[in-house]
Amino acid sequence: MTILAAAALAASLTVGGCGSKSPEAGGKFGGEKGLTVAPSTEAETEAETxxxxxxxxxxxxxxxxxxxxxxxxxxxxxxxxxxxxxxxxGEEFALLPDTGLTYGYRIVGLNTETLDMALELADMEPSYGEMDAMVKEMADPLRKLMESFSEISSMHGAYADNQYAKPKELHPVI
Incomplete structure (x- = not known):
């Protein structure tokens, strides 16, 4: 199912460049209003879907x-x-003095959907050789970083409420 979604995305990006970019024209790339997907039935096989x-x-x-x-x-x-x-x-969590900035300054939360899709595609043809191997190797550490930054981003100043317990927990990952 993920590959089918990726195919639809690739097709929309490829075809989307031909249309108008105004929202009035039907979405970000134009012409997207009429896109419908027929519901599947239980009788359909996975090969058909x-x-x-x-x-x-x-x-x-x-x-x-x-x-x-x-x-x-x-x-x-x-x-x-x-x-x-x-x-x-350092290895221990410590805020730098006199920065005038708060914990989580400009940290952006990231989801791992693209990482999950890349990991799935790394085992598929066509082979990208070393790139496929690197995706597999970095997947776990990258996921931990992305999840940690998402947590930091979602704290919205609540980190000081528990004497920075969560930041102290996340710091070794980063």
């Missing part, structure tokens, strides 16, 4: 997902930079 994608389409999907993963990694790197503007880089 997920058509086999050709190699070129799979390559386009995998490439685009890896690009999105790269963008997420850049956001994680930005979060790391912002985190250490406020927090010391």
């Amino acid at each position: 997920e058509p086999e994608l050709d190699e070129e389409t799979m390559d386009l999907i995998k490439y685009n997902v890896y690009i999105e993963l790269n963008n997420d990694i850049l956001e994680v790197l930005n979060n790391i930079d912002y985190y250490f503007v406020v927090v010391g880089d």
Whole structure:
């Protein structure tokens, strides 16, 4: 099902470039108002609901997902930079004195959907060789960072209520 969603996304991005970009024209890329999906029945087999994608389409999907993963990694790197503007880089959690900034300064919460999709695609053809191996290798540490930054982002100043217990728990991950 995830691959079918990725195929639909890739198709919409490819075809979407041909339409108007005004919201009045039917969405962000235009022409999206008429997109409907027929409900599936129990009698349909999985093969019928997920058509086999050709190699070129799979390559386009995998490439685009890896690009999105790269963008997420850049956001994680930005979060790391912002985190250490406020927090010391020692093993123990410690706010830096006199920064005038609060914990969570400019931290953006990130979801792991793209990472999950990239991890699934890493085992599929076409092979991207070393890139597929890197996606598998970095998946767990990247997921921990993304989840930690999402928690920091969602705290909204509540971190001081429990004497920074949650930040102290998250700091070793970062």
